[in-house]
Amino acid sequence: EVQLVESGGGLVKPGGSLRLSCAASGFSFSSYSMNWVRQAPGKGLEWVSSISSGSSYIYSADSVKGRFTISRDNAKNSLYLQMDGLRAEDTAVYYCACTRGWLQPPGANVDYWGQGTLVTVSS
Amino acid sequence: DIVLTQSPGTLSLSPGERATLSCRASQSVSSSYLAWYQQKPGQAPRLLIYGASSRATGIPDRFSGSGSGTDFTLTISRLEPEDFAVYYCQQYGRSPETFGQGTKVDIK
Numbered sequence: 001e002v003q004l005v006e007s008g009g010g011l012v013k014p015g016g017s018l019r020l021s022c023a024a025s026g027f028s029f030s031s032y033s034m035n036w037v038r039q040a041p042g043k044g045l046e047w048v049s050s051i052s053s054g055s056s057y058i059y060s061a062d063s064v065k066g067r068f069t070i071s072r073d074n075a076k077n078s079l080y081l082q083m084d085g086l087r088a089e090d091t092a093v094y095y096c097a098c099t100r101g102w103l104q105p106p107g108a109n110v111d112y113w114g115q116g117t118l119v120t121v122s123s
Numbered sequence: 124d125i126v127l128t129q130s131p132g133t134l135s136l137s138p139g140e141r142a143t144l145s146c147r148a149s150q151s152v153s154s155s156y157l158a159w160y161q162q163k164p165g166q167a168p169r170l171l172i173y174g175a176s177s178r179a180t181g182i183p184d185r186f187s188g189s190g191s192g193t194d195f196t197l198t199i200s201r202l203e204p205e206d207f208a209v210y211y212c213q214q215y216g217r218s219p220e221t222f223g224q225g226t227k228v229d230i231k
Contacts, residue, residue: 045211045222059218100173101215111179113167
């Protein structure tokens with residue numbers, strides 16, 4: 001059974017930092033690119049960042065560029081998101097996801113999502 | 124960036140009715156890398172359609188996708204009670220991978 005389990009969310013003050021983790025199991029984690037997608041309360045889905053299978057390619061949304069850093073450890077089947085300089089508008093549920101995309105190998109038949117971890121930025 | 128605009132914002136229908144959801148892209152979506160997701164409160168998104176028209180594993184055949192280029196449609200042929208939810212389109216052909224703002228299908 002495929003599982004993606006996020007952790008590390010919580011309440012943080014503006015300007016603070018958090019590190020989200022995502023533990024993957026049940027599929028060949030090292031073969032696929034991975035994403036972070038977020039959803040602010042009552043709002044739609046927003047892609048945050050993607051990392052290729054071997055970490056050679058990293059892309060991030062303009063809204064988080066220079067503040068958030070995606071990384072992965074294939075030996076530990078884990079994905080991370082280091083979030084620095086947090087702002088109120090970063091308040092959201094953060095999902096770890098392995099989905100179809102242009103970074104995936106051809107024919108990749110994947111669509112896996114975690115249940116999300118809530119990040120609240122407030123003083 | 125490719126901007127995806129979904130319409131309508133809310134669709135109020137009764138069980139058994141047909142739902143037609145639209146997703147328009149600001150630029151052509153390469154190789155029909157267009158997906159549709161369903162999301163219910165408190166849950167992660169669930170993939171319904173990929174490649175504009177291919178149903179994901181386990182998705183009932185009342186869900187169908189069509190379109191190419193800049194205009195895409197998700198059709199639910201006969202709404203079941205469990206289909207009332209929010210639906211998002213997503214393009215995944217290039218970075219940034221963008222989502223539409225969503226269409227809420229609620230019970231009339």
